[in-house]
Amino acid sequence: MSVLRIQNLQAYYQSTLYGVTRNVKAVDGVSLDLRANEIYGIAGESSCGKTSLIKVVFGAIKPPLTIIGGRVLYQINDRDFDITQTNDETLRQMRWKQVSYILQGSMSLLNPVRRVRKTFWDFTKAHEPVIEPEKFEATTREHLNRLGLPAEVLDSYPHQLSGGMKQRVAIALATIFQPKVILADEPTTALDVVVQRGVLQLLRRIQQETKNTLVIVTHDMGIHANIADRVGIMYAGRIVEEGTVKHIFSEPRHPYTKHLIQSLPKIGDKSKRQSIPGAPPNLADPPAGCRFHPRCPYAKPICSVQTPELSPIQDERRVACFLLTKENAHVS
């Protein structure tokens, strides 16, 4: 059952400098179906538009980020809410109860001059304005306890917590109301490997308990392999391949995905990993056709003219590449 449907979403950063308008096409035609009770990973190199996509999905759309087209539909009580069209008050009510967002750069999500308890109080009050202090204290402690966090963090200031603990507290803050969808943007990037594992376990635990939808955004394929159920690969503002984690890693189909998987370090493999020549395109002026064609070793003439659609090629698997889509399979 899908809880969140993203349909042909386009969102650009529009800016005008000295009278010239510039469009950075950070999200350009993304369609995804997210289901209840799954962990969905979004992967892709830096600057491919992951954070921009998540922002739009959260309804955090303010200039220069502008919606050009498409919809983001949340299913709430069997009705669809398009978050790109809702008013501020509905948005405020949806957030944290329906959908939470743990921002990228999470070492600084906590106010340095406020005790953690006060921050929990602020966040709780925002949605339950009449809660009594005793009730608040009890539910907050219970919540922390459920997540395996010590209640003492409530008395601390952020600087007294370790990096991993700060991140856990930020996650706890995002889940006080057990939202249906949790968007986590690079939740472990700033942490060292041992701490990373703990934070990932925490996220998985939350997901398993509440059976909600967890969207994890990271460029780190290792994390996706570790935690995700399904993975979407993003390249230059578009999803180029989607599949179950097993399929993506065991038999990647899109040339870009292949490259990503091949470049993962493997135990015992001493051969030098090859890298694709060239750099990701400038999203202010992306190449026509398949955006990967300037770097693609298999590019055909059509690739620089037509845009491959993200099309199903088997169960749970969609790919946007002319090598694989059926209509074009016989052309080549």
Add this chain to the structure above:
Amino acid sequence: MGKSFLTYVIQRIAQCLLVVIIGITITFLIPRFSPTDPVEAVVNRAMMMGQFSHPDAVEMMKDALTKLYGLDGTLGQQYVRFWRGLLSGDLGPSLSSFPKPVMSLIRGSLPWTGALLLTTAIIAWVTGNMLGALAGYYADKRWSHVLSIIAMSLHPIPYYIMAFVLLVLLAYVIPVFPLGGAVAIGLKPGFNWIYISSILRHAFLPALSLVLVGIGGWFVGMRALVTNIVSEDYVTYAEYAGVPNRTIMYQYVMKNALLPQITGLAMQLGLIFNGALITEYVFNYPGLGYLAYSAIFAGDYSLIMGVAVFSIIGVSLAVLLVDLAYPLFDPRVKHQ
């Protein structure tokens, strides 16, 4: 990092002592290393005014002054004597109000300067920061731009000119405030409304000129700080979570933006003090500034020395107080 609260306090006290020592040593060295020595300067000025001219009298005068100013003996001896006098509260007699000791003149004017400086610095700091924070939080509103323009035109005006313009406008052209002094002449000191209101009326213009210049600076600084802090991750996170604007403004934005402004206050106290001195002169306000001016006018060297020394001590102590108050606002220093 890893610095305990106690270390912080000790460090601040040490820094304060150092400022006092460096400042007072400079004060000690200036007359001893300047191309003309103060005795020469004072005697020349006295001779120009035709007070005495007999060569023997001049010589005697010079000897007496050299002794009086503590300029006899080796540099080391002088330095020790200087500190000993200072620590025992003895800065010698004032020549212009002989035989009144310099200390008692300073004691008489210190409270006026202290009160003026303290109230204006606090009023300017609080108002400037409040307005600046609002203007920064609502940076794209029209009134925010208007306020900024006003603040940016007030702040760079030197204290002297601000005081002078206010004096001309509100005491000469539209005489709503007295021309100068601290209370109406002939009024008996007492705890009654007439006396207090007279003090307030007299203090109003000097205070206003100090406040206007001060507000401008704090406003501009705070507005810039706030426009930066509103894009910090913790502010965005709270906004996304639906925390009300008021809470975000005060607890998330302002509390963080105030920290550099507190440090700024400590750093600027010396400058603000300079402003108070010159403002007192413009309004004949009987504080240290006015005392300094009468000392310059009367060629009273030891009084000028005294004013310099006590300015340094006073400002350093005020800075220390602000520094010690800082941990109350920054948990990173208090709770380690």
Add this chain to the structure above:
Amino acid sequence: MRGFLRVVADLYRSDPRCRFAFTAISIVIMFALMSFVSPQDPGSSYYAPPNQPPSVAHPFGTNSRGQDMFWFLTFAVRNSLVFGVITAILSRIIAISIGLIAGYKGGIIDRIMMVINDSFVVLPVLPLLILINFIIREQMSILQLAMVIAAFGWAWDARLIRSQVLSLKEREFTYTSVFSGTKTSSILISEHLPFVMPIVLSTTINNLLWAIGMEVTLAVLGLSNIGIPTIGTTIYWANQHQALISGVWWWIAAPVAISVLLFVALYLLVVGLGAYLDPRTRLQRMKGVLSDERA
């Protein structure tokens, strides 16, 4: 130099505050330059009828000593500007040396230098200047006054420059230079100075502002060489002749108006420059430029 012109052009184009500042400063400088074609020597007096209000013949009126305020002030403004610039340059030399050395050497040297530096930051300077000028005012030339004031005007900026160096030090290029055995002094000059220059520029203007204000203050107290025409000594003489009481208000209004214009303009330039140098806006601008170039 081309970089500098580009910055000026950028500032002029993008920031109305800077546009005002550039215009006002140009006017003041032009005014000061007119002293070179002045028909009157500032030392001579009673060449015009005294106490004349502003008129076509005397745009700023004349003072009680029969001097034309317009031409007199061209000299006063010129001297104040020259004084300010000399002070700013001298104190820059101290501030840059201390900032670069402390920032680069680090460790105990840095600690000691900064503790002393901070003492100079909080020290109330006016009483000390009063003391110095009280003793040696008569003989003081503009250069000497500049030296005295510069000696107390560097501490704040030295700290700024040091912190700038500290952030630069972390960059790779210094390490490579250190490994390749380049001398400290040449690292300082060839690698760090260009990055520190923008900060230096902004603090220089600030310092100029402070110095000219300080001159006015000392002059008004009668503590500078009152024989040299400056903005400060002009006000001093007007006060001595009780210009306001005798109704010769233009004697004081003219220098006050010019100095307010100058102060506000210089300050707006500092603010505009500050916004221009702010890493955040700077980054945005650079992003814009970079992707434009890539596109």
